[in-house]
Amino acid sequence: SFDIREEKKDLTYPLIATDFVSMEEGTGIVHVAPAFGEVDFDAGMDKSLDFVQPVDLEGKITGAYSFAGKFVKDADHLILDELKSRNLLYRSEKIVHTYPFCWRCGTPLLYYVKQAWYIRTTAVKDKLISGNNGINWYPDHIKYGRFGNWLENNIDWAISRERYWGTPLNIWYCSSCGNYECVGSVSELKERPNLGGLKEPLDLHRPFMDGIYFACTKCGGEMRRVPEVIDCWFDSGAMFIAQWHYPFEDEDKFK
Numbered sequence: 405s406f407d408i409r410e411e412k413k414d415l416t417y418p419l420i421a422t423d424f425v426s427m428e429e430g431t432g433i434v435h436v437a438p439a440f441g442e443v444d445f446d447a448g449m450d451k452s453l454d455f456v457q458p459v460d461l462e463g464k465i466t467g468a469y470s471f472a473g474k475f476v477k478d479a480d481h482l483i484l485d486e487l488k489s490r491n492l493l494y495r496s497e498k499i500v501h502t503y504p505f506c507w508r509c510g511t512p513l514l515y516y517v518k519q520a521w522y523i524r525t526t527a528v529k530d531k532l533i534s535g536n537n538g539i540n541w542y543p544d545h546i547k548y549g550r551f552g553n554w555l556e557n558n559i560d561w562a563i564s565r566e567r568y569w570g571t572p573l574n575i576w577y578c579s580s581c582g583n584y585e586c587v588g589s590v591s592e593l594k595e596r597p598n599l600g601g602l603k604e605p606l607d608l609h610r611p612f613m614d615g616i617y618f619a620c621t622k623c624g625g626e627m628r629r630v631p632e633v634i635d636c637w638f639d640s641g642a643m644f645i646a647q648w649h650y651p652f653e654d655e656d657k658f659k
Contacts, residue, residue: 418453420451420453422443424443424447436448438453438454438456439455439459439516439517440459440514440515440517441515457517459476459514463476463477465479470486471483476514477512484496520562520563520564520632521563521573521575521630521632522560522562523561523563525559525561526559526560532555533556536552536555561635562635563634563638564632564635565633565634566632566633567610568610568611569611570609570633570636571608571609571610571633571636571638571639572609572613572614572629573630573633573634574587574588575587575630576627576628576629576630577627577628577629577630578620578622578625578626579625580623580625580626581620581622583623585620590606593616593618596619597618597619597621599618600617601616603615613629614628614629616629
């Protein structure tokens with residue numbers, strides 16, 4: 405309904421049937437935006453819908469719209485005004501519903517689809533459940549209750565986070581050929597060809613790891629670490645061995 409600088413000729417506008425819409429609440433018809441929301445994303449993937457992202461990482465509308473550059477929530481009334489001026493607005497009303505806000509500053513939050521790094525935990529789901537069966541839990545109701553239910557409903561783990569500081573994701577990327585390489589240890593990192601930017605003593609955190617580079621094994625280009633850090637729950641899971649600084653020292657105590 406809006407004039408844009410580059411019209412996307414390949415976009416489609418299908419009607420689909422899903423199980424999260426019913427006649428008991430609302431009209432039975434909802435707009436689906438696969439790039440903004442979990443159920444929308446799942447429906448988009450299942451039905452091969454187009455993923456359109458007209459909002460940047462600051463929550464501002466992009467493109468050549470008259471309201472481009474505005475924060476999405478600040479643009480609500482501008483969008484309604486333009487639709488009304490063009491006689492395209494059927495009805496506008498306000499409703500009360502739950503919505504996420506930043507607990508620090510109260511800013512409305514956006515569900516925003518982005519690429520991320522995952523660990524395919526679903527591939528070892530049976531092993532995880534079997535391992536839990538051999539653990540003595542205190543209190544014991546956690547075993548098949550909260551934790552057991554969590555394992556039964558396991559989904560792949562989105563392990564990457566976009567933060568300024570933390571345990572760096574140990575993946576390097578070559579901008580020349582697109583090759584990715586996962587470095588498994590400090591010793592493996594130090595064996596990489598044409599290694600540069602490593603300073604001793606080595607601090608295994610961002611931003612100190614970001615300056616380390618080495619030659620790509622595919623094309624010889626320069627490999628740099630991807631910017632993401634690892635989910636802090638990964639660090640929490642290593643607590644029982646990290647408290648002994650294992651495997652760097654105290655190997656006998658840990659065993």
